[in-house]
Amino acid sequence: MRLYDTYTRSLVELPAAPALVRMYVCGPTVYARAHIGNARPFVVGMWFRSWLKANGYDATLVHNITDINDKIYDAAPGKSAELAARATEWYLEDTADLGLGMPDYLPKATESVPAIVSFIEELVASGHAYPAGGDVYFRVASFPEYGRLSGQKPDQVEQGEEPSPLKEDPRDFALWKANKPVTEDTWWDSPWGRGRPGWHIECSAMAEEIFGPAFEIHGGGLDLVFPHHENEVAQSRALGHPFAQIWAHNGMLQFTGEKMSKSSGKVETIRDAIDTWGRETILVFFLTASWRKPIDYSEETMTQAAARLETLRNSFTRDPAAHDENGWQAFADALEDDFDTPAALAVLHDWASRGQLELLRRGLAVFGLESLAERAVAPAEIVELAERRLQARAERDFETSDRLRDELAAAGWEMRDRPDGYDLVRI
Numbered sequence: 001m002r003l004y005d006t007y008t009r010s011l012v013e014l015p016a017a018p019a020l021v022r023m024y025v026c027g028p029t030v031y032a033r034a035h036i037g038n039a040r041p042f043v044v045g046m047w048f049r050s051w052l053k054a055n056g057y058d059a060t061l062v063h064n065i066t067d068i069n070d071k072i073y074d075a076a077p078g079k080s081a082e083l084a085a086r087a088t089e090w091y092l093e094d095t096a097d098l099g100l101g102m103p104d105y106l107p108k109a110t111e112s113v114p115a116i117v118s119f120i121e122e123l124v125a126s127g128h129a130y131p132a133g134g135d136v137y138f139r140v141a142s143f144p145e146y147g148r149l150s151g152q153k154p155d156q157v158e159q160g161e162e163p164s165p166l167k168e169d170p171r172d173f174a175l176w177k178a179n180k181p182v183t184e185d186t187w188w189d190s191p192w193g194r195g196r197p198g199w200h201i202e203c204s205a206m207a208e209e210i211f212g213p214a215f216e217i218h219g220g221g222l223d224l225v226f227p228h229h230e231n232e233v234a235q236s237r238a239l240g241h242p243f244a245q246i247w248a249h250n251g252m253l254q255f256t257g258e259k260m261s262k263s264s265g266k267v268e269t270i271r272d273a274i275d276t277w278g279r280e281t282i283l284v285f286f287l288t289a290s291w292r293k294p295i296d297y298s299e300e301t302m303t304q305a306a307a308r309l310e311t312l313r314n315s316f317t318r319d320p321a322a323h324d325e326n327g328w329q330a331f332a333d334a335l336e337d338d339f340d341t342p343a344a345l346a347v348l349h350d351w352a353s354r355g356q357l358e359l360l361r362r363g364l365a366v367f368g369l370e371s372l373a374e375r376a377v378a379p380a381e382i383v384e385l386a387e388r389r390l391q392a393r394a395e396r397d398f399e400t401s402d403r404l405r406d407e408l409a410a411a412g413w414e415m416r417d418r419p420d421g422y423d424l425v426r427i
């Protein structure tokens with residue numbers, strides 16, 4: 001399997017299975033219901049893990065929760081811990097509802113402060129960082145490879161942090177920030193006084209606390225290459241730790257097409273997208289573009305994804321053709337070549353059109369879409385209950401609708417809404 005690596009700007013071969021593949025994918029800052037764009041690194045990470053495991057790898061995924069951040073403190077002054085806890089729950093619920101399972105570890109910055117502090121202490125002791133006025137800064141000049149990941153000349157970088165007279169060099173970045181009274185509910189004790197960690201050191205410390213000083217893949221959105229990941233590389237490699245071997249950056253989700261009801265504030269969160277389109281349409285939508293490329297989220301692209309979903313689903317109503325023993329290879333070839341999901345999706349459609357239902361079911365399962373095969377096998381009496389419930393809801397008879405939902409659940413089925421009807425999913 002080959003993956004594109006931002007650091008070397010080339011396709012890098014993964015070791016052969018059953019090798020260990022440890023992945024760390026940067027997660028969200030939790031201060032509101034997560035944006036649909038946050039779903040992409042999650043989905044890509046879960047798909048990588050799913051594919052690697054299906055191929056005999058020992059794959060582990062860590063996805064962190066950034067619950068120490070100014071955005072949280074600004075959104076809920078004095079009550080930021082409550083907001084962060086609630087927004088973390090929302091994120092876990094919303095991503096769980098994508099139906100892909102969950103990462104192996106979901107470390108929180110607030111629960112990793114001792115590891116972060118000892119990481120900073122090592123950087124200070126080795127001369128790569130210096131305390132100043134209660135803050136601690138990374139000394140960029142001490143790490144000659146600085147700028148390599150993002151392709152910048154070390155003397156031209158700008159951190160985008162507020163300028164500080166405490167910095168020896170304007171390129172230096174904060175590892176520890178002294179407590180300011182306005183954020184009095186958000187500090188921890190440290191050898192440099194009360195304060196809180198900077199964002200970049202959180203990820204270096206959380207990744208290494210779980211994986212140790214070396215691991216295989218570091219993922220996250222392309223917008224994180226600089227400064228976040230450049231600074232993670234500097235912090236960890238300054239200490240001689242190999243850190244990530246492959247940097248896998250997913251492309252950004254864009255709203256360049258038709259505006260998605262921006263004025264109404266709808267359909268921009270993962271929650272709204274699931275409620276509007278259903279999880280399966282969202283997953284098919286993400287399949288339509290290479291994980292590294294930008295992807296347009298619009299009424300049009302989502303409608304197209306819904307149509308493709310229907311084509312795949314409807315193929316299960318036909319009689320299966322004789323199983324093609326060699327059919328799987330084209331699908332595997334697509335994914336082994338930099339996880340080319342548009343090519344893999346084309347193979348799924350080819351199988352659908354040829355009645356290769358066993359291959360199709362297996363291929364869909366890699367992407368958490370095995371449920372597409374289930375509706376056709378719902379027994380007639382279950383479909384009947386669902387139809388009666390649909391009717392009851394159309395008549396706004398919610399009592400009957402709720403009773404029928406409970407009957408369905410008791411029989412082991414769940415009715416999931418779609419814009420043009422419903423799915424029946426086994427629970």
Ligand SMILES: [Zn+2]
Binds near residue numbers: 026027203
């Ligand atoms: Zn991170």
